[in-house]
Amino acid sequence: MPIREDLLLKRNNCTRKTLTQQTLKGTVFDIQRFSVHDGPGIRTTIFLKGCTLRCFWCQNPEGIHLKPEVMFYPDRCISCGNCLLSCPNKAHVVKDGAHIFLREKCNACGKCTQTCYAGTLVLVGREMTVDEVMNEVLRDKVFYETSGGGVTLSGGDPIVQHGFSWALLKKCKKVGLHTAIETAANCPWNILARLLPMLDLVMMDIKHIDSEKHRNATGVSNKVILDNAKRLSKTRKPLIIRVPIIPGFNDTKSEVEAIAEFVKEFSNLEYLELLPFHRLGEGKYKALGLEYSASNLAVPTKEKMRELSEAAKKLGIKVREN
Template sequence: MVERKARIFNIQKYNTHDGDGVRTMVFFKGCPLRCLWCSNPESQRPGPQIMVQPRLCTDCGACAAACPAGVHVMTPGHGLDADRDCLGCGRCEELCPASALSLIGKPVAISEIVAAVEEDRPFYEMSGGGVTLSGGEALMQPEAAVSLLAACRGLGINTAVETSGYVKPETLLEAAAHTDLFLFDLKHMDPERHRELTGVHNALIHDNLRLLLDRRHNVKIRLPLLKGVNDGAAELRAVADFLSPYRGYGNFRGIDVLPYHKLGVGKYAQIGRRYDVAGDPSLNEEDIARVSASFTDGGFHVSVLRH
C-alpha cells in the first residue's frame, strides 16, 4: 500500500507562539484565502512553486532553458511567470549554478513528518508543547492533515491546528477528533469587507467557529490587525459581540492579537508577485494597548503576539 503524503513547505522547530509550550510547526501547501497581507504567500498555491533569491541569481538563463512549464522568463533578467503552474520537476533547482532557486512544496510521507516531530519529544514533555499544523490551510489537505494529527495524538503528542476556518464542516470535525487546540483566525467581521481583504465570504468561517465552540472543542481566537483596516472601534466591537456568548465556555481559550508585520513582504518578488498592501498599516504601542483594553474590559483574556 502506498503511504499517504502531505505537500508541505517547511518544518519549523522550537516555536513558542502557536500553541502551548515548545512546538514543531508543519506548514502545509495550499490556502483558500488570498489575504492581502499574507506573510507566507508561497503557501497559497496548492501545488509546487519556485522561489528565487534575486541577490544570488546571475541571470544565466539555465533555468528558463530547462523548465518544461515556462515558469522562468528572461526579460532580459530573470523573472517568474506567476500565471503558470510549476510541475515540481526540480530541474531548475538542480541546474542553477548559483543555488538561487528553491522548489517550495514537496510531497513528504506522513511517517517522515511524524519522525521529525517526535525528535523533540523531550521539549514537549518539559514545556507542555507539541505539534502545530499551519500553512496555508492544513485542512485543504484533509486526509493528510487528519492522518498526521491522529499519528501524533497516538504517540501522546499534543496537537494544534492553525486555521482560517474556511473548510468543510465535516473536515473540521474529523480533524477536531484528533486536535487539542484550534488557533482560529478572524480577519474581519463585515462580509463584504472580508471578501475584499481575503477573496472569500466569512459566513462559512463564522459557522465553523460556532460549531467548534458549541461542540466544546478548544479554540483560541487570532486577530491579525492592520491599522485603519480592522482595528477601529466598530470592528473590535463586532468581534466582541460575536464572541460574547462563548466568553464563559471552558473551551474558549481567549484571544491572540497579532499586530501587522512586514516579515513576508520580500517573498512576493521571490515568487513573481506584487505586494498589494498600500502604505504602512503597522500598529504602534498605543494602538495595541487600545485594542487589548477593548477586549480585556469586556472580560476576555488577551495576549499580544509580536514577531
C-alpha cells in the same frame, strides 16, 4: 451555506482525486522546529500548502496555492548557468545579460532548484508522506515532553489538505503528542468535525464581523467561518480566536469590539489574540511573481495594539496581545 467543494478544488487547482490521495502524501512547504508562537510549549509547526482565502496582506504567500512553486531571488544569482542546463522546459533565459525566469513555462519539477547553489531558485512545496513528517516531528519529542509542547499544523490552511492533516494528527495522537491547528475554518463543518478528535487545541482566525468587508479583503464571505466558530464553541475543545490587526481594515476599537462581542460567550475560549500586521512577507511576493497589495500599510504601534486590547478586555474576555 458551506463553501462548495468544487470551488475549493478549483481555487486550489486540484481534483477530488488529488485530495483523497492526500491521506497518503501532503504538500509541505516548511517544517519549523522549536517554535514558541504556535501553541503551548516548544513545538514543531508543519506548514501545509493551500488556502481557501486570499487575504491581501497574507504573510505566507508561499502557502496560498496547493501546488509546489519556484521562488526566484535574482539578486542572489551568480550566473553559473546551471539552471539553464537543467531545465527541460527552457524556463530560464539570459537576455541583455539578465537572468529571466519564464514562470509560465515552469511546472515546478524542481530540477533547477537542485542545481542552484546560490539559493536563487527555491522550490516551495514538497510532497511528503505522513511517516516522513513524523520522522521530523519525533526528533524533538523530548522537548515537547519537558515544555508541554507538541505539534501544530499551519499553512496556508491545513483544512485544504484535510485528509493528510487527519492522518498526520492521528499518528501524532498515537504517540501521545499534544496537537494543535491554525485555521481560518472556511470549510464544511464535517471537515472540522473529523479533525477535532485528533486535536487538543484549535486556533482559528476571525478577521472581521462584517461579511462584505471580509469578502473585499479576503475574497470570501465570513458566513461559514462564523458558523463554524459558533459550532466550535459548543465543543469542549480549547479554542483560541486570533485577529490579525490590519490597518484600514479592522483596526478600529468598534471592529475589534464586534469580534470580542461575538466570542465572549464561548465557554471554551482560552483567549482572544491580537496579532499586529507586519510586512515581513513582502519579499516573498516578488520571488513568487505576485503583486503585494499591502506595501503602503504601516505596522500598528504598541499603543494602538494596547488600545484595541483594552477595548476587547472591557467586554470581559481574556486578551493576549503581541
